[in-house]
Amino acid sequence: MKKVLIITYYWPPAGGPGVQRWLKFVKYLRDFGIEPLVYIPENPHYPIEDATLASEVVENLTVYSQPLFEPYGIAKVFSSKKTKRISSGIIQTKNQSVFEKAMLWVRGNFFIPDARKYWVKPSVKYLSDIIAKEKLKTIITTGPPHSVHLIGRELKKLHGLQWLADFRDPWTSIGYHKELRLSKNSQKEHKALEHAVLNEADKIVVTSKTTKEEFESITKQPISVITNGYDLEHSGEVDLDKGFTISHIGSLLSGRNPENLWKVLSQIARENAVFRGDLQLEFMGVVSQDVMDTMYRYELGPYIKMRGYGSHAEALRKQQSSQLLLLVEIDSEETKGIIPGKLFEYMAAKRPILAVGPQGWEAGEIIQGTNAGKVFDYSALEPLKNTILAWYEAYKKGSIVSESVDVERFSRRALTEELSKLL
Known part of the structure; x- marks a missing residue:
């Protein structure tokens, strides 16, 4: 069986979407003749943890680890909440404190490509011995954090390995990148490192066609699109909520604020007393303050239920019990290629x-192509209102159902088979 070393920052007990992709690839790689070995940090600063994910790690997996120094650990002493938010990519664009502005400037200009850069040198030294011991020929790096790719870059130089670089998100074009208060020199350094990784990796994997097209303007190296996916074992049934629940799972970052939706829901609630009694807006995860402020401005406060962060298993149950599932992306050119894992x-x-989401949103194309729901841009009002009313009418009749098709190609096992062919 071929051995492959996977270098990743996120691993259980990390929670959130960053850990899911490679936790699931590792789960199925053995089915395709590949033995995964995993390298992770020994003392990471995870902004979200989910202890339940440890049960999903495959048996007899070889896991190597090394300590790392993370500046976020020091910053946490001064402001735990703000440090946690910034380290997870939740950047509040409005009413930033002096501390937050300073942290963003330091993060963007001193820690390039990110605050995990100090893990690179010790990892290269440590893994060089592991590569010899395990007789490895292939390594995989997955980012963000993109400093993980710098480990792969150095190991390839030293040992002539086959190196596959996996990008769960873009690098310099991701939405929050421009919020990091980068100097011109820092921007150039980020671009230079991105160029080096994309041109020195033997193969590149991305999660969207948009990111592939973007990277093709930077490199001639082969790029494959392997989206995120779902586990077949999670496709059970639970009792539906009694109320007309519209649920959002995960973080609603600053900028993911569909004011037209809040406006439409507010209009229907004012016009229909029965709808007011049934409507529930449920949020499992962090919601930024500007989103909360907008919902309250539209008098949606009575319908909001904040569930906080839940385990992955709890999130799956909430998805299955909700009447409707809300998916939101920032309305900008840079986010058209973002396909949320959820x-x-x-x-x-x-x-x-x-x-x-934005016009031309790739996630919207997937939803439409599988008939999994309805997609609207930020300017839609009447079509959005009519759709919600149609769904509500179906809910009152007990017949609100999904008519999705051809979703099996997004199962984690099917996607792992695609990955195995690249290896």
């Missing part, structure tokens, strides 16, 4: 998806 679990939950 989209595929939404589809597996077999509940209709209400999606609001």
Whole structure:
């Protein structure tokens, strides 16, 4: 069986979407003749943890680890909440404190490509012995954090390995990158490192066609699109909520604020007393303050239920029990290629998806192509209102269902088979 070393920052007990992709690839790689070995940090600063994910790690997996120094650990002493938010990519664009502005400037200009850069040198030294011991020929790096790719870059130089670089998100074009208050020199350094990784890796994997097209302007190296997905074992059934629940699972970052949706829901609630009694807006995860402020401005406060962060298993149950599932992306050119990992679990939950995002959104194309829900841009009002009313009428009749098709190609096992062919 061929051995492959996977270098990743996120691993259980990390929670959130960053850990899911490679936790699931590792789960199925053995089915395709590949023995995974995993390298992780020994003392990471995870902004979200989910202890339940440890049960999903395959048996007899070889896991190597090394300590790392993370500046976020020091910053946490001064402001734990703000440090946690910034380290997870949740950047509040409004009413930033002096501390937050300073942290963003330091993060963007002193820690390039990111605050995990100090893990690179000790990892290269440590893994050089592991490569010899395990007689490895292939390594995989997955980012963000993109400093993980710098480990792969150095190991390839030293040992002539086959190196596959996996990008769960873009690098310099991701939405929050421009919020990091980068100097011109820092921007150039980020671009130079991105160029080096994309041109020195033997193969590149991305999660969207948009990112592939973007990277093709930087490198001639082969690029494959392997999206995120869902686990077949999670496609069970639970009792539907009694109320007309519209649920969002995961973080609603600053900028993911569909004001047209809040406006439409507010209008329907004012016009229909029965709808007011049934409507529930449920949020499992962090919601930024500007989103909360907008919902309260539209008098939606009575319908909001904040569930906080839940385990992955709890999130799956909430997806399956909700009447509608809300998917939102920032309305900008840079976010058209963002395909949230939860989209595929939404589809597996077999509940209709209400999606609001930029025009030409790739996630919207997937939803439309699988008939998994309805997609609207940020300017839609009347079509959005009519759709919600149609869904509500179906809910009152007990017949609100998803009519999605061809979602099986997004199962984690099917996607791992695609990956195995590249290896």
